[in-house]
Amino acid sequence: PGLPRALDAITMRCLARKRADRYGSAAELAADLERYLRGESVAGAGGLTRSWRRLARPLARAGIGLALLLAAAAAGWWLQGRNTPASGPSTPAAATRAPITATTATPPAPSAPPTRGPDPSAAERVQRWLTEAQRAASEAREQQGAQALVAEQRALERYAQVLALEPDSRTARLGRARIFAERALRAERRGLAAEARAYEQLARALDPTGALAALFDPTATLMLATRPVPARVRLERVVIDPKTGLERREPLREGLTSPWGPERLPVGSYVLQIEAQGFAPLEVPVLLERGAEVVLELRLLRPEQIPTGFVYVPAGPFVYGGDPEAVRAGPRRVVTLEGYLIAEREVTVASYAAFLDALPMREARASCPRGGGRHGAAALFWPGEDGHWRYPPSWSPDRPVAGVPFSAAEAYARWAARRTGRPLRLPTELEWEKAGRGADGRPYPWGSADPIGRARLPEGPAPVEPVPVASTVTDVSVYGVYDLVGNVREWTSSRHDPSGRLPHRVVRGAGFLPLPDPPRLAARRPELPAPGPPDVGLRLACDLPPE
Structure with a gap:
């Protein structure tokens, strides 16, 4: 499920049991792959028997990456051979794969999807396909990863159907060109120069008037x-x-x-x-x-x-989301935020103990950090004989507090605001992400290098002890914000469900407990407000003072 039908057909044919049902040559496979990249119909898996389809499809879904890798390798071998002289020594030019261009042979026109009742007029079909293509292209821009590719492919197929009936349709040509242009820009951002050039060639071939020239x-x-x-x-x-x-x-x-x-x-x-x-x-x-x-x-x-311990993040645009390796990251978009202040460091156990001291005993017990297990019940602080709240004597006062319920994190922010006279609060997830990624959407504050050794993170299945805040000097953003990748995860004020029907809040960053996903800055994890997960703490943000 979720695999484009055209790609599914190519894969099924590659995996056919009978040799006669498979592609006759790498040239045939390459032609089908090129047609798939252009969004046109492919030869498909018409030769497969029903029984083999039932057997092969689960295999393909389990090993689709290997199948496509073999298919791409075969196609690349054929394309390379197509440019190699029949005799004589090989040269660097002869060994270069031919780029995918819009001049590749066009397949037979794709047929219209089956309809019930009287066949609608060509004009009605064209309008319906254009509407479906534009809707699919819009959906693709709101998604990422496999879902975005599936929606894009659906749009390309509909545009191809339009062009089969109206070859001069400017709307369909520009629609296909824009999708190829967006693929080129995505490939460029990922450093895939050859793929970017191939998609740019396709986009330019479909846009001879240069309507999309600004994109390049x-x-x-x-x-x-x-x-x-x-x-x-x-x-x-x-x-x-x-x-x-x-x-x-x-x-x-x-x-x-x-x-x-x-x-x-x-x-x-x-x-x-x-x-x-x-x-x-x-x-x-x-x-x-x-x-x-x-x-x-x-x-x-x-x-x-600028309050002591805070840094200024000025107004301006930044890249939000768009990291396919970050769990639950949103689609890539450029967001402009107003300026704000954010704490350099996470809230420490010493500061949190002072907050508990200021609360009535019943409220303090409800706000007490807890640990032990994923959602443990063991209190990590306790009231001393002198009435002051204590934490384990082996802990540094600058250790980040963790195991805090969301309501207690908000209460701490209100207490700190009253104490300082400043409008302190929890950051939104957008503010948190900009503070870590800067403007260019990098996966980590320092760039793209592996985070192990640059942030306080587990190096295996066992947890690690948190370290004093701001002591991991490599885990710091361009704005001067520390420990956004490691040490403890952090509450934000944002709901994971924008509709508000679910209570989960967005937690950002990674911490001393192992996580199943990479600790990338765009990652978004939903957590129930209570009880507080044992590795989740907080940092504060602040609105700018009036001008």
Whole structure:
């Protein structure tokens, strides 16, 4: 289930028991794969017997990756051979796989899906297929991974049916071109240059008028303004080293002054270093994508406007979601948030004990962190003879608190707000993600390198002890926020179910207990508000002071 029918047909034919039912050559297989990539009908598995279909389909679902790998290898071998001279020594050019282009032979026109009653007119069928294609393409943009690919393939098939009846349909051609362009951009973001070029060729072939040319513009426009005063600006380019997976910065422009721009720059990730006399220095990550026009209007804050232990995340766009390896990550979209403040560190056991001291005994017992097992019942704090709440003497006062129910996390934020006179609260999941990923949607604060050894995480099935907050100096974001990948997971104020029917809240990050999924920053995990999971703590956020 969920596998595109065309891909299912190719796989079934590759796995056919009888040789006569399989592809006669790698050339036939390659042609079918090329037609599948273009969203056109494939030869299918017409030669398979019903009994073999029943036997092979479970096998294909279990081993689809291997089947497709073999199919792709065979197709690549044939495409390579197609460009190799019949005799003579091989050359690098001869060994290069021919790119997929829109000039590949077109298969027979796909037939319309069966209908009941009188056959509708061609115009009615075209309109219905266009509507279905546009709906499927829209669904694909709201999803990711296999679901997005299935929806895209459904849209491509409908557009192909339209073009079979109306070859000059501009709507269908541009619809297919946009899907191929989006695939090209996704492949480019993942570093798959050859795949990106192939899809770009398909998109350009279907868009001879250049209506989608802006999607392939290798530059973007950046404009910057600061308030309440002009500021000195230094521009640095950010590069994720493909070998180490770590970020490095390359100075690009010095001595700039805001307001600055508009300036055309190559697409990529950048950091703006901003300074103005009497104001706190500001470090602002920026992502410039093809053809984008990014306008940053940044508010500068004085040092006394930023509470001790907090960092300033200025207003601006960032990439949310879109990480296929992160559990329950949302589809990729660029979101613009207003500026906010967020704590550098997670709340510690010492701070939480002070909060319990301020509560009546009954409320304090209800808010007491608990541990032992996934949702253990053992209280981790207890009241001392002097009336103050205690935690194990072996714990550092700077150890992050964990095992906190959601209601207690919110109560702590309200208590801290009354104590400081500032509007402290839990961060939303969008604020949490931007604080960790910056603007460019990286999987980890430092880039893409493996998190083991760079964050406080279990290296196997056994848990590890949390360490004092901010002591893992490699687990820090561009804004200066520590321990977003490891140590303890953290509550956010966001509901996992936007409708509000389910009580689960979104928990972000990873911690000292093993998790079945990678600890990537885009991962979203739902947890019941009570009892608090033993590895979930909290950090605070704060609205900006009035201007």
